[in-house]
Amino acid sequence: MxxxxxxxxxxxxxxxxxxxxxxxxxxxxxxxxxxxxxxxxxxxxxxxxxxxxxxxxxxxxxxxxxxxxxxxxxxxxxxxxxxxxxxxxxxxxxxxxxxxxxxxxxxxxxxxxxxxxxxxxxxxxSTLSNSASHIVARSLERVLRKMAQQQGKRHFGMCPNCKHLQEDGCYANGKTNFYCTLMDEPLKEAETQQLCVNFLPGR
Ligand code: SF4
CATH class of the missing domain: 1.10.10.10 (Winged helix-like DNA-binding domain superfamily/Winged helix DNA-binding domain)
Known part of the structure; x- marks a missing residue:
C-alpha cells in the first residue's frame, strides 16, 4: 500500500x-x-x-x-x-x-x-500526499482551535505560528535565531517544532 x-x-x-x-x-x-x-x-x-x-x-x-x-x-x-x-x-x-x-x-x-x-x-x-497532508493538518488545526475556544481550554501549538516567537538577530553569538519573548529564553531550532502550552496563535 x-x-x-x-x-x-x-x-x-x-x-x-x-x-x-x-x-x-x-x-x-x-x-x-x-x-x-x-x-x-x-x-x-x-x-x-x-x-x-x-x-x-x-x-x-x-x-x-x-x-x-x-x-x-x-x-x-x-x-x-x-x-x-x-x-x-x-x-x-x-x-x-x-x-x-x-x-x-x-x-x-x-x-x-x-x-x-x-x-x-x-x-x-503517510499514504497522503504532501499537499493532502497540509490541507488535513491546517483544517484539523482550525477545528481544534475552535473546540478549545468553545470549551475555554488552551490550544497547544508550535513556535512557527506563535505570537511570542522572535526570529533572527535576537542572539548575537549566532548560535540560535529563535527566541521566546514570553519565557524570555532562547530556543533551539528543534524546540520550535515541539508542542507548547503557552502557544498564542496568530503569527
Ligand atoms: S510561547 Fe511556546 S510556542 Fe510560543 S514562542 Fe514561546 S516556546 Fe514557542
Missing part, C-alpha cells in the same frame, strides 16, 4: 457533511489508541508518554498535561506518578519556574515509544 498516495486535489469534489468529518476524527482517535495495555501500560499512561515525547521544556508539568489531555489535575497527577514509580519518567525541579516540577522521558520509555500503537496511524497518514 506504500505506493498508493491519495491527493485530495485529484479527487472529484463531493459534499462531505461536518458530522462525517467529526465521526471520522473520533474513529481515527479510537483506532490510534490501540487496544490498551500494550506493554502493560494503560491508555492514560500511553497518552502521557506521547505527551512528554512531543512537548517542549515549558510544558512538561502535571497541569500542562492535564490541560492537554482534558482531564483533572488529580487524575493527571496519578497517571504521572505511576509512570515515575515504574521508571518511565523522571521528575526534577523546573529550571524556568523553581516552584513547579518537570517530568522527562527515561531511556526505558523512549525505547518503549518505538512500540507505540499510535505509530500505525502515522504510517497510515
Amino acid at each position: 506504500g505506493s498508493e498516495r491519495y491527493d485530495s486535489a485529484m479527487a472529484a469534489p463531493v459534499d462531505v457533511s461536518s458530522r462525517t468529518v467529526a465521526e471520522l476524527v473520533v474513529q481515527l482517535g479510537w483506532l490510534a489508541r490501540g487496544d490498551g495495555f500494550v506493554a502493560d501500560l494503560t491508555l492514560a499512561q500511553w497518552a502521557a508518554l506521547r505527551y512528554f515525547s512531543r512537548v517542549n521544556r515549558f510544558s512538561r508539568t502535571v497541569s500542562a498535561f492535564a490541560e492537554f489531555h482534558g482531564t483533572t489535575r488529580g487524575t493527571a497527577s496519578q497517571t504521572i506518578k505511576s509512570l515515575v514509580q515504574n521508571d518511565y519518567l523522571t521528575r526534577k525541579r523546573s529550571k524556568t519556574d523553581g516552584r513547579s516540577i518537570d517530568f522527562t522521558l527515561t531511556y526505558k520509555s523512549k525505547k518503549l515509544l518505538a512500540e507505540d500503537p499510535f505509530e500505525t496511524l502515522v504510517v497510515a497518514a
Whole structure:
C-alpha cells in the first residue's frame, strides 16, 4: 500500500457533511489508541508518554498535561506518578519556574515509544500526499482551535505560528535565531517544532 498516495486535489469534489468529518476524527482517535495495555501500560499512561515525547521544556508539568489531555489535575497527577514509580519518567525541579516540577522521558520509555500503537496511524497518514497532508493538518488545526475556544481550554501549538516567537538577530553569538519573548529564553531550532502550552496563535 506504500505506493498508493491519495491527493485530495485529484479527487472529484463531493459534499462531505461536518458530522462525517467529526465521526471520522473520533474513529481515527479510537483506532490510534490501540487496544490498551500494550506493554502493560494503560491508555492514560500511553497518552502521557506521547505527551512528554512531543512537548517542549515549558510544558512538561502535571497541569500542562492535564490541560492537554482534558482531564483533572488529580487524575493527571496519578497517571504521572505511576509512570515515575515504574521508571518511565523522571521528575526534577523546573529550571524556568523553581516552584513547579518537570517530568522527562527515561531511556526505558523512549525505547518503549518505538512500540507505540499510535505509530500505525502515522504510517497510515503517510499514504497522503504532501499537499493532502497540509490541507488535513491546517483544517484539523482550525477545528481544534475552535473546540478549545468553545470549551475555554488552551490550544497547544508550535513556535512557527506563535505570537511570542522572535526570529533572527535576537542572539548575537549566532548560535540560535529563535527566541521566546514570553519565557524570555532562547530556543533551539528543534524546540520550535515541539508542542507548547503557552502557544498564542496568530503569527
Ligand atoms: S514562542 Fe510560543 S510556542 Fe514557542 S516556546 Fe514561546 S510561547 Fe511556546
